[in-house]
Amino acid sequence: MSMFNYLRNYKKILGLNARNLDYVLRKKHQPSTKIADNKLLVKKILKKAGLPVPATYFVIRNKKDFEKFSWDLPKSFVLKPNKSLGGQGVLIVYGKKKDALIWIKAGQKLITIENIKNHVFNILEGNFSPKEENDTAFFEERVKLHPTFKPYTFKGGIPDIRVLVYEKIPIMAQLRLPTKQSEGRSNLHLGGIGVGIDLKTGITTTAIQHNKIVENVPKTRLVLSGIKIPSWKEVLKIAALAQEAVGIKFLGIDIALDREKGPVIFEVNARPGIAIQLANQSPLRERLKRVEGLKVKSVKRGTSIAREVFGGEVEEELEEISGRKVIGIFEPIKIFTPDNKEINLMAKIDTGAYLTSIDEKIAEKAKLKKIDKIIKASSVLGEESRPLVELKFSLEGQLIETRACTTDRSHVKYDIIIGRRDLKKFLLDPLRKSKIIKEES
Numbered sequence: 509m510s511m512f513n514y515l516r517n518y519k520k521i522l523g524l525n526a527r528n529l530d531y532v533l534r535k536k537h538q539p540s541t542k543i544a545d546n547k548l549l550v551k552k553i554l555k556k557a558g559l560p561v562p563a564t565y566f567v568i569r570n571k572k573d574f575e576k577f578s579w580d581l582p583k584s585f586v587l588k589p590n591k592s593l594g595g596q597g598v599l600i601v602y603g604k605k606k607d608a609l610i611w612i613k614a615g616q617k618l619i620t621i622e623n624i625k626n627h628v629f630n631i632l633e634g635n636f637s638p639k640e641e642n643d644t645a646f647f648e649e650r651v652k653l654h655p656t657f658k659p660y661t662f663k664g665g666i667p668d669i670r671v672l673v674y675e676k677i678p679i680m681a682q683l684r685l686p687t688k689q690s691e692g693r694s695n696l697h698l699g700g701i702g703v704g705i706d707l708k709t710g711i712t713t714t715a716i717q718h719n720k721i722v723e724n725v726p727k728t729r730l731v732l733s734g735i736k737i738p739s740w741k742e743v744l745k746i747a748a749l750a751q752e753a754v755g756i757k758f759l760g761i762d763i764a765l766d767r768e769k770g771p772v773i774f775e776v777n778a779r780p781g782i783a784i785q786l787a788n789q790s791p792l793r794e795r796l797k798r799v800e801g802l803k804v805k806s807v808k809r810g811t812s813i814a815r816e817v818f819g820g821e822v823e824e825e826l827e828e829i830s831g832r833k834v835i836g837i838f839e840p841i842k843i844f845t846p847d848n849k850e851i852n853l854m855a856k857i858d859t860g861a862y863l864t865s866i867d868e869k870i871a872e873k874a875k876l877k878k879i880d881k882i883i884k885a886s887s888v889l890g891e892e893s894r895p896l897v898e899l900k901f902s903l904e905g906q907l908i909e910t911r912a913c914t915t916d917r918s919h920v921k922y923d924i925i926i927g928r929r930d931l932k933k934f935l936l937d938p939l940r941k942s943k944i945i946k947e948e949s
Contacts, residue, residue, distance in 0.1 A: 545591055546590060546591060548564070553753055553754055554754070554773055557750075557753035561773050562586070563648060564646055564649075565582065565585060565647040568645045579624075581611070581624070582604075584601055585648065586601070586647070587601070587627060587647055588645070588648065589636040589637065590646060591637050591643050591644075595695040597636030598693065599613065600693065601613055601650070614662065614665060614686075616663070627645075628645045651666050653666055654765040656735070656736075657685070659730055660735070662686045663688075665685075665694065667684060667764070667765075668684050669762070670761070670777075670784060671747035672780055673751035673758070673761055673810075674751075674757060675758075675804055675810070676752055676809075676810030677748070677802070677813050678707060678810070678818075680784055681744075681747075682703055682788065684700055696716075696783050699717065701715055701717045701725075702784065702787040703732050703735070704784075704788035704789065706819055708816075711735065712734060712735040713787075714733065714787055714789055716786050723936075733935075734936075737765075743765075743771050744814060745808075745811055746761075747761040748811055759776050760776065760781075761777075762774040832934050833934050834935045835857060835936060837856065838854060838856055839903055840853070840855070841903045842902045845874045845876070846876070846877060851873070853923055853924055855903070858927060859931065861928065863911070863912065864929070864930050865894075865912060865914070867916070867917035867923040869918070876899060877898040879896040881895075894915050897913075898911060903926065906934070908930050
């Protein structure tokens with residue numbers, strides 16, 4: 509089955525559908541979700557427990573508060589409905605024009621004080637409430653973007669990390685990245701990107717956008733796998749403490765990383781959805797079963813269990829589901845000569861190159877068959893002609909037969925680079941450590 513067919517049928521393959529997922533969640537947590545649905549109440553509970561949350565600037569509870577409000581707003585802020593779901597009604601403001609009541613939101617779009625007033629009024633009217641009931645609007649501190657995520661996010665949008673926690677045990681996590689399509693918000697249903705996270709290492713794995721696997725940030729070559737989440741152990745600890753403080757057995761905890769304050773809890777969610785499973789290539793039901801019945805006395809023990817039980821499995825799951833091997837940037841390979849000899853080399857995996865390229869002296873030593881064709885290639889020295897040879901090699905047990913260009917690589921460390929044309933059977937994890945081999949003389 510191809511990866512795209514897999515994605516179209518992922519619910520069936522993972523054993524998921526809305527009905528059995530609802531059953532799992534009903535079984536696993538307390539029936540009442542009223543606490544989790546009240547953002548201001550949750551912030552109060554978390555703050556009382558000593559957990560980090562964004563500061564609340566102003567609260568407008570009704571039309572009387574609306575009429576009395578001064579509208580003296582800070583340069584940047586987040587405006588939220590108290591009871592909305594899925595990020596509906598959230599307005600993120602990044603800056604303010606000088607000497608004018610005009611603010612700036614995602615994509616450098618401008619928003620006036622009248623626009624903000626209308627938005628608050630819509631919140632009070634319950635336009636973003638699931639039951640269309642009158643709601644409360646509040647302004648809170650906008651988290652400052654952590655430099656780790658700056659290359660991966662759209663124009664100052666703030667990524668967050670969703671951690672699913674069951675009875676003090678984190679069982680699944682993903683990094684949610686804002687995009688242009690999602691208008692600078694991290695919501696996946698709006699077009700944000702979800703990237704699975706290995707619970708042991710805090711390193712990202714598979715990236716998903718609109719339920720399809722993506723490898724790069726849109727319109728860039730930035731690889732989404734292999735991102736190391738800063739303060740990972742602290743993120744897991746805070747998520748587990750938040751679940752314990754709120755008192756609902758199964759919760760999704762959304763945490764952002766502020767460049768000055770570190771991990772900060774955005775929100776908690778009693779209905780975190782199923783997309784996180786696709787990004788982790790793992791069914792939630794199975795993970796819940798593995799920890800069901802465990803009596804965990806402390807958050808420290810819960811996070812330790814999470815890292816031991818659910819860490820390091822992602823690579824194996826990816827290989828099994830996708831049918832492709834996970835490799836790192838530097839990998840040992842075996843070249844097979846026409847007279848059935850083997851040459852061991854360390855290769856550099858280079859997705860920026862289309863064709864595989866091998867040092868001309870190695871090609872001559874291996875007696876690789878030359879092809880009556882020369883290609884033009886660009887290099888730091890300008891455009892140059894490169895002869896082609898027939899090449900047969902193995903990488904992670906996979907036999908590759910291809911055409912490679914030959915060039916002088918005596919000035920660089922690796923005698924061969926593997927281009928993306930020959931990487932169709934593999935998934936790249938930039939932080940994966942590969943076994944170093946001794947090259948044959």
